[in-house]
Amino acid sequence: MKKYKYLILVVIWTLTTMSCKKAxxxxxxDNFGDGTFWQNESQVTNFMVGMHKQFRDNQFQFExxxxxxxxxxxxxxxxxxxxxxxxxxxQDINENSSGVSNWAGFYGPIFQLNLFxxxxxxxxxxxxxxxxxxxxxxxxxxxxxxFHLLRTYGGVPLRLEPDASNPxxxxxxxxxARSTEADVLAAVKSxxxxxxxxxxxxxSPADKSLWSPKAALMLKGEVYLWxxxxxxxxxxxxxxxxxxxxxxxxxxxxxxxxxxxxANKNNAEVILAIRxxxxxxxxxxxxxxxxxxxxxxGAHYKDSTATAGVGNFLVDPLIxxxxxxxxxxxxxxxxxxLFQSYDLKDTRRNATFYDYYRVNTSTTPYTVTIRNTALxxxxxxxxxxxxxxxxxxxxxxxxxRLLMLAEIANAEGADPTPYIKPVRDRAFANADPTxxxxxxxxxxxxxxxxxxxxxxxxxxxxxxxLRRMKIGNEPLVFKTAGNKYGxxxxxxxxxxxxxPIEPAxxxxxxxxKQTPGYATTNPNK
Numbered sequence: 001m002k003k004y005k006y007l008i009l010v011v012i013w014t015l016t017t018m019s020c021k022k023a024x025x026x027x028x029x030d031n032f033g034d035g036t037f038w039q040n041e042s043q044v045t046n047f048m049v050g051m052h053k054q055f056r057d058n059q060f061q062f063e064x065x066x067x068x069x070x071x072x073x074x075x076x077x078x079x080x081x082x083x084x085x086x087x088x089x090x091q092d093i094n095e096n097s098s099g100v101s102n103w104a105g106f107y108g109p110i111f112q113l114n115l116f117x118x119x120x121x122x123x124x125x126x127x128x129x130x131x132x133x134x135x136x137x138x139x140x141x142x143x144x145x146x147f148h149l150l151r152t153y154g155g156v157p158l159r160l161e162p163d164a165s166n167p168x169x170x171x172x173x174x175x176x177a178r179s180t181e182a183d184v185l186a187a188v189k190s191x192x193x194x195x196x197x198x199x200x201x202x203x204s205p206a207d208k209s210l211w212s213p214k215a216a217l218m219l220k221g222e223v224y225l226w227x228x229x230x231x232x233x234x235x236x237x238x239x240x241x242x243x244x245x246x247x248x249x250x251x252x253x254x255x256x257x258x259x260x261x262x263a264n265k266n267n268a269e270v271i272l273a274i275r276x277x278x279x280x281x282x283x284x285x286x287x288x289x290x291x292x293x294x295x296x297x298g299a300h301y302k303d304s305t306a307t308a309g310v311g312n313f314l315v316d317p318l319i320x321x322x323x324x325x326x327x328x329x330x331x332x333x334x335x336x337x338l339f340q341s342y343d344l345k346d347t348r349r350n351a352t353f354y355d356y357y358r359v360n361t362s363t364t365p366y367t368v369t370i371r372n373t374a375l376x377x378x379x380x381x382x383x384x385x386x387x388x389x390x391x392x393x394x395x396x397x398x399x400x401r402l403l404m405l406a407e408i409a410n411a412e413g414a415d416p417t418p419y420i421k422p423v424r425d426r427a428f429a430n431a432d433p434t435x436x437x438x439x440x441x442x443x444x445x446x447x448x449x450x451x452x453x454x455x456x457x458x459x460x461x462x463x464x465x466l467r468r469m470k471i472g473n474e475p476l477v478f479k480t481a482g483n484k485y486g487x488x489x490x491x492x493x494x495x496x497x498x499x500p501i502e503p504a505x506x507x508x509x510x511x512x513k514q515t516p517g518y519a520t521t522n523p524n525k
Contacts, residue, residue, distance in 0.1 A: 038119045041126055044134055047116055051141060052210060054109045056274045059393050060285045061104055064088065065152050066460030071487040072453065074333045084288075084331050091488060091496055095520050098502045104152060106145045107159070113142045115162040129202070136198035137211040140219055143191035147223055150184045151464055153515060154498045158187055177511040185227060192220045196243070208266045209275035209392065217247035218271055218396040221404055229411065229468050230475075241408045247271065250398040252426050257351035259397065262381045262390045269399065273392035278381065282389040287328040289375035289458065291356075293321040295330075299358050301366070314356055318374060324386035334457065336371040342454055343434070346427050352377045352457050377458055399423050399455050403448060407469065410444045423451060442471045442482070449476060449485060467497060 073089045088099040149156045157176040199213035224240035253269045300314040342349035358370035380389040406419035415438045466477040479486035495517020514520035
């Protein structure tokens with residue numbers, strides 16, 4: 001993916017035209033050089049590389065939408081710094097504080113993918129195999145964006161053709177109402193099915209940073225599992241299971257921490273990852289989950305039971321304050337309760353978090369005033385006295401495949417143990433002190449959710465898991481007896497499973513209505 005550094009195409013085609021701070025501008029901006037582009041395979045390849053670069057640019061949006069509302073984020077300011085995403089974390093979203101704007105910024109890449117699909121289908125210079133492979137990537141990526149939109153907003157405007165097909169587009173001609181959830185789901189299924197079909201029996205490449213046949217199968221499994229459990233299309237469980245079984249072939253890394261390190265890119269567990277590399281691009285948002293070194297002011301210790309003159313006084317345990325590094329500020333923290341939920345022997349605990357404590361030094365022994373955690377997963381490397389957040393961000397990996405299969409087995413009334421056991425065996429180095437025991441559908445569902453919560457921290461999955469997984473017929477997202485993970489009251493906050501849209505959207509497009517349930521100033525309701 002070093003092509004990213006030289007990708008003039010990204011500038012030429014204005015792949016980042018859609019600012020997250022303005023409403024959806026539907027006018028096409030992709031006609032530049034249309035008569036001279038799409039003339040050879042190199043141009044098609046470079047355009048697809050550009051689409052993957054834009055996919056990488058959306059990494060934190062995927063994280064924000066998929067995890068921040070999931071109850072694992074603290075709403076307490078731990079180090080005297082601003083909590084930028086507090087309305088999302090606290091479920092305090094409305095039309096004037098929507099959490100995300102401009103449909104999460106996803107229509108920019110969707111428009112580019114629409115153009116790519118049309119132009120690639122029209123080419124005569126590509127071999128059939130190469131054309132199908134490019135189109136398989138494009139359909140999978142478009143399905144992924146729309147799948148996020150479906151899970152975020154429900155019904156959204158469906159645009160599956162390039163706007164360049166309209167020779168004289170106007171603001172009025174480009175207006176489009178929100179489609180139903182059923183129609184959006186059907187479009188996502190159609191795209192991912194096309195992707196899998198176009199890829200055919202082609203083997204996935206060694207480079208895991210590009211959409212591939214196995215990645216498309218993983219997406220298909222996740223889409224159909226969502227359809228089966230959220231929309232009660234139970235027959236889709238079998239489709240999901242078939243796709244996930246077809247995606248087999250990856251293996252769990254023996255050491256959990258090694259899945260994510262920069263030295264192990266394209267490792268055997270990864271199926272699809274967003275690529276970061278020193279000197280190319282960094283996942284800088286991870287820094288906001290660590291700590292502020294200037295707030296380590298003589299009161300922070302590693303040992304929560306430290307006494308005067310005893311204990312591990314902290315200066316910069318994660319070596320963040322390198323001479324050439326920018327100052328990092330902790331803007332987000334996972335709850336200390338999540339950290340405590342790990343068994344002490346679970347190797348994922350210290351591979352995910354570094355715990356530390358602010359203490360009152362005027363007492364003997366010291367008393368803890370704040371318990372905090374820093375994210376050490378995706379911490380990157382130190383190179384030339386600078387920390388680079390250069391670990392890849394995993395989209396799909398083998399542990400996800402196994403735990404989705406466990407969820408399907410449980411939904412079908414089967415024993416999910418064969419799928420959960422390998423994940424726990426790896427976590428506990430084959431010495432699991434409390435092995436999973438098949439305990440019935442509801443107990444199993446809670447156990448699978450707990451496993452996913454520990455396994456996929458900062459991988460953008462927990463909010464979607466809460467919405468999809470159930471006790472009885474109730475999604476885990478709702479507070480019910482026997483479910484300690486619920487974050488919304490169904491009676492008063494049930495509508496908040498979907499996100500609101502901001503007034504700027506319907507100001508530009510009066511056909512668009514507010515998400516049901518939210519108070520709105522939209523005259524068209």
